[in-house]
Amino acid sequence: MSDNAYETDVVIIGAGPVGLFAVFELGLxxxxxxxxxILDRAGGQCAELYPEKPIYxxxxxxxxTGQELTDRLLEQxxxxxxxxxxxxxxxxxxxxxxxxxxxxxxxxxxxxxxxVVIAAGGGSFVPKKPHLDGLEDFEGxxxxxxxxxxxxxxxxxxxxxxxxxxxxxxxxxxxxxxxxITIVHHRDGFRAAPASVEHMxxxxxxxxxxxxxxxxxxxxxxxxxxxxxxxxTKTDGENTIEADTLLPFFGLTMKLGPxxxxxxxxxxxxxxxxxxxxxxxxxSIFAIGDINTYPGKLKLILSGFHEGALMSQxxxxxxxxxxxxRFQYTTSSSDLQKKLGVR
Amino acid sequence: xKITVTxxxxxxxxxxxxxxxxxxxxxxxxxxxxxxxxxxxxxCATCHVYVDMDWIDATGERxxxxxxxxxxxxxxxxSSRLACQIELSDALEGLKxxxxxxxxx
Numbered sequence: 138m139s140d141n142a143y144e145t146d147v148v149i150i151g152a153g154p155v156g157l158f159a160v161f162e163l164g165l166x167x168x169x170x171x172x173x174x175i176l177d178r179a180g181g182q183c184a185e186l187y188p189e190k191p192i193y194x195x196x197x198x199x200x201x202t203g204q205e206l207t208d209r210l211l212e213q214x215x216x217x218x219x220x221x222x223x224x225x226x227x228x229x230x231x232x233x234x235x236x237x238x239x240x241x242x243x244x245x246x247x248x249x250x251x252x253v254v255i256a257a258g259g260g261s262f263v264p265k266k267p268h269l270d271g272l273e274d275f276e277g278x279x280x281x282x283x284x285x286x287x288x289x290x291x292x293x294x295x296x297x298x299x300x301x302x303x304x305x306x307x308x309x310x311x312x313x314x315x316x317x318i319t320i321v322h323h324r325d326g327f328r329a330a331p332a333s334v335e336h337m338x339x340x341x342x343x344x345x346x347x348x349x350x351x352x353x354x355x356x357x358x359x360x361x362x363x364x365x366x367x368x369x370t371k372t373d374g375e376n377t378i379e380a381d382t383l384l385p386f387f388g389l390t391m392k393l394g395p396x397x398x399x400x401x402x403x404x405x406x407x408x409x410x411x412x413x414x415x416x417x418x419x420x421s422i423f424a425i426g427d428i429n430t431y432p433g434k435l436k437l438i439l440s441g442f443h444e445g446a447l448m449s450q451x452x453x454x455x456x457x458x459x460x461x462x463r464f465q466y467t468t469s470s471s472d473l474q475k476k477l478g479v480r
Numbered sequence: 481x482k483i484t485v486t487x488x489x490x491x492x493x494x495x496x497x498x499x500x501x502x503x504x505x506x507x508x509x510x511x512x513x514x515x516x517x518x519x520x521x522x523x524c525a526t527c528h529v530y531v532d533m534d535w536i537d538a539t540g541e542r543x544x545x546x547x548x549x550x551x552x553x554x555x556x557x558x559s560s561r562l563a564c565q566i567e568l569s570d571a572l573e574g575l576k577x578x579x580x581x582x583x584x585x
Binding site for chain 2 (some may be wrong): 182186187217259265267299323324325327328335343352387388390391406436452472
């Protein structure tokens with residue numbers, strides 16, 4: 138087995154609150170989990186969209202933020218030693234001859250498991266792409282949604298679009314190596330951290346950086362090589378900024394992605410499941426949380442927790458065939474308390 | 481109350497709005513394909529709409545939080561709003577809006 142190949146009981150796609158709590162319910166039954174998530178940390182939407190926003194409908198927790206909920210869940214499942222694979226997207230799922238599943242990610246990680254649980258919420262977070270004609274021709278060569286190596290931008294004329302922290306941070310970080318940086322943003326205000334904005338404005342004042350209040354309007358160039366970025370201003374119409382590279386930073390949006398090709402029955406981009414085991418149309422693949430649908434479905438975190446508990450019972454039957462599942466409470470079972478590491 | 485929502489193909493849909501609901505909730509309830517990924521928390525900008533010029537004053541101004549979030553929207557116009565931040569009231573009977581490309585599923 139190579140370094141990035143693993144075997145486990147259950148692979149969970151998605152490390153949001155529902156995926157995390159599934160680790161708990163599966164863990165009580167003695168099942169081990171690996172989790173895959175496209176983000177660089179646990180929490181899913183709670184971490185990416187509303188880490189600071191209050192949540193009031195978690196039973197017995199009158200108020201917590203998205204980040205607090207994530208942190209508490211991580212604490213709660215810590216004893217079960219889940220293995221996380223962050224910044225990876227579940228890409229391909231194949232059935233092995235022995236009945237288990239072989240899942241590969243876009244980063245080449247391979248995991249063999251008895252059960253697959255899809256807890257992917259609204260799908261994978263992917264960069265929001267500007268609506269520009271011919272954009273695909275430049276993606277990967279001249280248009281990038283992330284910076285992997287600062288050196289790649291040495292002596293380049295870079296246009297950075299957006300007004301958040303990603304836009305401002307990269308403008309400032311690439312400034313020393315790039316030939317020229319132009320920030321394109323639709324207004325004179327920024328949502329980015331005030332210190333970054335101040336730094337950027339001082340560079341613009343000194344003539345070391347350009348800032349255009351405008352919107353992206355088009356791309357110029359050929360063969361995947363950008364030569365200019367067309368922008369549209371409110372007052373002066375369109376003009377072109379000479380550029381080798383464009384970095385659009387408009388945040389993330391959610392796409393179902395490769396899961397759509399797993400051969401599961403879908404209804405309006407949601408995975409249909411039964412309400413006894415939350416199993417999909419394919420045996421031993423389950424779907425819990427916002428990504429599933431069934432009559433009466435409510436997209437609530439607490440519903441996802443419930444779905445995880447019932448799913449775990451069925452997952453146990455696949456992972457430990459022939460073994461009888463003993464139903465126990467954490468309050469009274471010394472066996473469960475040992476698993477939780479409290480005894 | 482009646483609200484007219486124009487889709488990306490330019491087709492008008494007259495939907496039923498409810499006072500006290502947000503515009504996003506009404507559009508979603510009518511079955512139109514609005515993303516509204518964060519569910520109305522002003523945390524994502526995927527319920528981006530353009531308010532008809534005749535209705536700009538009646539729908540009010542963007543809050544600072546909404547202004548910041550609109551930084552993540554594409555093709556922003558003066559009439560851009562996040563539909564989750566417009567609360568419907570009887571004063572908005574007849575409101576007209578158009579879905580933005582980045583708000584549609």
